[in-house]
Amino acid sequence: MKYSPFCFLILLFTAGISGAAHLASVEFLGFSDDGMFAAIEQCWISDGSGAPGAELIIKSVPDDSVVHRYRILWPEELLYADGVEKVFLNSDNPASDSIHGLSQALLDSLGISPGNTGVHCIHHPLTDRDAVPDRVSFVTWLGAFSYTGPEYILQLRNHPEMPESPPEWLSMFDCPVLLETTITNRSGDTLLFQKDSYPEYGYEYVSEYRIRDVYVEGDSLTAIILNTVEPGFEGADSRFRIITGVLR
Secondary structure (H helix, E strand, O other): OOOOHHHHHHHHHHOOOOOOEEEEEEEEEEEOOOOOEEEEEEEEEEOOOOOEEEEEEEEEOOOOEEEEEEEEEOOHHHHEEOOEEOOOOHHHOHHHHHHHHHHHHHHHHHOOOOOOOOEEEEEOOOOOOOOOOOEEEEOOOOOOOOOOOOOEEEEEEEEEOOOOOOOHHHHHOOOOEEEEEEEEEOOOOEEEEEEOOOOOOOOOOOOEEEEEEEEEEOOOEEEEEEEEEEEOOOOEEEEEEEEEEEOO
16 A cells, blocks of 8 residues: 655654564574674565665674664655656565675674574464464474483563653554563573663564574574564554573
8 A cells, every 4th residue: 555755754753663664574694603793684665655674783692782783764765766666575675785785894893694593493483373472492402413401481571661751643552562581491490581671772662572583502692583563654563673692
């Protein structure tokens, strides 16, 4: 469904969610050679405008802090060539192509490589309708020769919390949440615990998190990719967030 430029501008200035990801995809770019960094890239076609966008986030694994964030959103005027509107798909996303050029030098300097993704323990895309969104158990050792190890349990909790000065349009949507992430072993020992004290930048209006992927490197370094649900132009949108940490 297409809308006039006037309607799009109303959304842009009143809702502030022009980058909403109606059609989004994500790729885990891997851990660094020393395991201290991890990165994801996500790209999307903006809901409503049809403009391509992309984001690449590099995180420090031990403290889950953002080292660098690259973000490209195509302005609406680039959507037209000789008065004819361009149509993009995620497989043909020029914003993603541009972000590769911007980020490659830093990725190389940190030693982040797609060949170093560790063990891919869990994969639950949104099409997996039987997956429990907030709890999963996993191991890292299946398929390993003569080795067995612990079983881990990942639990998410979504804590509703309305911003102090919410925009008026937010009343039309579900309450935003702060994320709590816990990983325990079968004995109930907590190996990782992280809780948002305030929303991470870019995720201020997320109303739900769902477990999508879990990667573990060296039985201790973990990268968790989550689906997010947030307000969009034509309904709820989904993008992705990466959580990192060390299992201790």
